[in-house]
Amino acid sequence: MTDFVVRPITEDELRPTFDLLVEALHDRRPSDERWAQADGAWALPGKFGAFAENRPVGIASGFATSIAVPGGAVLPAQAVDGVGVRADWTRRGVVTALMTAQLTDLADRGTTLACLHASEAVIYGRFGYGIATSGRTVRVNRPVQLREGVEAGGAVRLLDTDEARAALPALYERIGLHRPGMIARPETWWPMALSYRLSREGGYRVAVHTGPDGRDDAFAMFKSVDQATAAEPEHGPLLEVRDLHGASPEAIAALWRFLFSIDLVATVTSRFRPVDEPLGVLLTDPRRVRTTDVEDDLWLRLVDVAGALAARTYGDATPVVFEVDDRLLPANRGRYRVGPDGAERTDAEADLRLDADTLAMLYLGEWRASTLAQAGRITAATPEALQRADTLFATAERPWCGTYF
Numbered sequence: 001m002t003d004f005v006v007r008p009i010t011e012d013e014l015r016p017t018f019d020l021l022v023e024a025l026h027d028r029r030p031s032d033e034r035w036a037q038a039d040g041a042w043a044l045p046g047k048f049g050a051f052a053e054n055r056p057v058g059i060a061s062g063f064a065t066s067i068a069v070p071g072g073a074v075l076p077a078q079a080v081d082g083v084g085v086r087a088d089w090t091r092r093g094v095v096t097a098l099m100t101a102q103l104t105d106l107a108d109r110g111t112t113l114a115c116l117h118a119s120e121a122v123i124y125g126r127f128g129y130g131i132a133t134s135g136r137t138v139r140v141n142r143p144v145q146l147r148e149g150v151e152a153g154g155a156v157r158l159l160d161t162d163e164a165r166a167a168l169p170a171l172y173e174r175i176g177l178h179r180p181g182m183i184a185r186p187e188t189w190w191p192m193a194l195s196y197r198l199s200r201e202g203g204y205r206v207a208v209h210t211g212p213d214g215r216d217d218a219f220a221m222f223k224s225v226d227q228a229t230a231a232e233p234e235h236g237p238l239l240e241v242r243d244l245h246g247a248s249p250e251a252i253a254a255l256w257r258f259l260f261s262i263d264l265v266a267t268v269t270s271r272f273r274p275v276d277e278p279l280g281v282l283l284t285d286p287r288r289v290r291t292t293d294v295e296d297d298l299w300l301r302l303v304d305v306a307g308a309l310a311a312r313t314y315g316d317a318t319p320v321v322f323e324v325d326d327r328l329l330p331a332n333r334g335r336y337r338v339g340p341d342g343a344e345r346t347d348a349e350a351d352l353r354l355d356a357d358t359l360a361m362l363y364l365g366e367w368r369a370s371t372l373a374q375a376g377r378i379t380a381a382t383p384e385a386l387q388r389a390d391t392l393f394a395t396a397e398r399p400w401c402g403t404y405f
């Protein structure tokens with residue numbers, strides 16, 4: 001018997017459900033001042049609550065965005081930005097009911113994809129989400145020297161808070177969704193991201209690079225973290241870089257050049273960088289760059305499998321027929337023929353069988369079908385069908401999201 005109901009939340013339930021979410025994530029409820037700074041970013045559309053005796057016991061929140069897929073198409077998507085269940089209501093099916101309501105609603109409204117960042121990797125596979133991008137943590141020990149020939153043109157300037165608020169949304173939009181996995185940032189994303197980070201407490205500063213053509217083409221946020229200890233009082237600060245984006249590899253390299261040049265810094269770190277970012281090879285000594293972690297980043301869910309498969313491009317190989325199982329959205333079940341000319345439903349015999357979460361892992365090009373088959377996630381009629389799938393789904397660049405939500 002269900003002793004809770006799931007429904008879209010109402011205006012006066014916004015703050016109680018936000019409080020519930022931050023407590024589930026072991027954060028503190030926002031003060032009135034911080035809630036005001038968020039400036040309506042926790043908005044009504046896309047939020048389902050679970051209620052017992054009219055009090056919230058669970059929340060699944062999302063906002064509408066779009067996501068770039070291989071080949072350059074940008075598809076309608078929902079970014080699921082907050083899922084939490086009150087501690088005294090966990091393991092009673094609350095999140096299952098919320099995920100079912102949210103995904104069914106997205107399917108009814110014709111949204112093609114859903115995506116999220118997961119607090120734990122064991123939660124979302126059962127709802128058809130799969131790891132679709134990875135992020136690398138880099139640690140760079142100064143001093144470093146860039147190789148001759150690395151872009152040195154243009155200029156970098158620091159923005160004050162008001163300038164950053166005014167400039168960054170348009171700059172991100174102009175840089176564009178140039179890698180599969182990148183998402184559009186709606187207006188409501190920015191206040192939540194900037195208000196705290198750019199405050200005195202948040203401590204982040206913003207650098208913008210202007211290219212030789214006089215146009216701004218890259219930006220980064222960074223903050224200094226004290227590393228001095230009693231034993232090492234002169235240990236220089238660590239520079240934590242986040243949200244670094246550029247319109248071209250040259251613009252990104254020019255911004256790294258600036259960040260590596262800041263005086264007194266001992267170490268530069270950044271989390272969730274693209275796994276294939278060529279940072280080490282910019283330097284005369286590539287060993288100065290260490291990869292200290294590689295983590296799952298964006299989890300993807302194909303809400304409309306036929307629409308999603310038809311929208312991306314594929315490599316050159318003989319077509320493969322996939323049989324997809326989808327427990328939560330049964331309309332997606334069936335066989336799909338995927339080839340260099342596109343993808344469509346078919347009645348032909350299946351070459352490969354897989355679940356919705358595994359298809360999501362393949363979709364942006366992060367994983368090879370043959371690797372997933374080795375892990376028992378794909379059943380193949382022949383090994384050769386796996387090789388064809390590897391070629392069809394391969395992408396030139398690793399997918400990357402680069403936006404935290």
Ligand SMILES: CC(=O)SCCNC(=O)CCNC(=O)[C@H](O)C(C)(C)COP(=O)(O)OP(=O)(O)OC[C@H]1O[C@@H](n2cnc3c(N)ncnc32)[C@H](O)[C@@H]1OP(=O)(O)O
Nearest residue numbers: 024082083084085090091092093094095096116117118119
């Ligand atoms: C996108 C984001 O916001 S990510 C943030 C997710 N939120 C958090 O991590 C906050 C803290 N955790 C929570 O709020 C909750 O524990 C949630 C949301 C993770 C899970 O909610 P619940 O209502 O407990 O999940 P529900 O009861 O529907 O469980 C469904 C299944 O998943 C399993 N499951 C759920 N959470 C976990 C977990 N953290 N670890 C292992 N298994 C889990 C359950 O055991 C259950 O399995 P079963 O179907 O085999 O019985």
